[in-house]
Amino acid sequence: MENLVQDIREKYLQALGTIAGAARRAGRNPESVRLVVVTKTQPLEVVRAAIEAGVKILGENYPEEGVMKIQSLREFSAVEWHMIGHVQSRKAQMLPGNFNLLHSLDSLKLAKRLDRFCGEAGTTLPVLLEFNVGGEESKSGWLAGDESRWPSLLEEVGAALALPNLRVCGLMTMPPLGLTAEDSRPFFQRLRGLQEYLSAQFPRANFSELSMGTSGDFETAVEEGATMVRIGTAIVGARHYKTEA
Numbered sequence: 001m002e003n004l005v006q007d008i009r010e011k012y013l014q015a016l017g018t019i020a021g022a023a024r025r026a027g028r029n030p031e032s033v034r035l036v037v038v039t040k041t042q043p044l045e046v047v048r049a050a051i052e053a054g055v056k057i058l059g060e061n062y063p064e065e066g067v068m069k070i071q072s073l074r075e076f077s078a079v080e081w082h083m084i085g086h087v088q089s090r091k092a093q094m095l096p097g098n099f100n101l102l103h104s105l106d107s108l109k110l111a112k113r114l115d116r117f118c119g120e121a122g123t124t125l126p127v128l129l130e131f132n133v134g135g136e137e138s139k140s141g142w143l144a145g146d147e148s149r150w151p152s153l154l155e156e157v158g159a160a161l162a163l164p165n166l167r168v169c170g171l172m173t174m175p176p177l178g179l180t181a182e183d184s185r186p187f188f189q190r191l192r193g194l195q196e197y198l199s200a201q202f203p204r205a206n207f208s209e210l211s212m213g214t215s216g217d218f219e220t221a222v223e224e225g226a227t228m229v230r231i232g233t234a235i236v237g238a239r240h241y242k243t244e245a
């Protein structure tokens, strides 16, 4: 167990160092980037070890799994829990009161349900809007690969901004899988371009957070303006998919 903590700590500190280097190269403050350690499919012992290793923000992809871990690790009250995976509307109720931030708000339907459940629970939920800047139809997120179609996003983005119990604070993306870090760069640039576009269209809104970059490309993402990176395997190792899942 102690070995596991040490191993995670080493990789966590290494990732923080890489982030700091990339931020400085881009003329940015290293503290403007937050590291979300992705523990989806990892057993509770690994999540606990990550917390003991100094991890401050944990990212989970599946509501049930995340809530189980949150409830089991309540003693670590300083840790933040972020939902980063696609959330089915029927699971929306599991988020308010459990997660500190939803990175992957990907439809107005989900936004409305979340807003309603937050209202019923007397809470608000900070969210990022997920955009699919790669143009693959199979991916979640609002389709935003084609800049000429950005104006068609405004109606739904405006509607999400108007929901009283959600607090939009930025954008998130997941580039197409299997690319090199350098091949991912244009997608990170496109998300930042979209951030500028939306900020100009909605001057009173806050789109300051950019969640982008995973194990294979977070350094590039930070160079391109990421304020949150989501790193799993490079810190906690390979995922543990259960055979029955």
Ligand SMILES: *Cc1c(COP(=O)(O)O)cnc(C)c1O
Pocket: 038, 040, 061, 084, 085, 174, 213, 214, 215, 216, 230, 231, 232, 233, 234
């Ligand atoms: C799994 C996952 C990650 C982490 O990916 P790694 O390659 O393990 O770093 C980041 N973001 C999302 C949305 C994920 O689903």
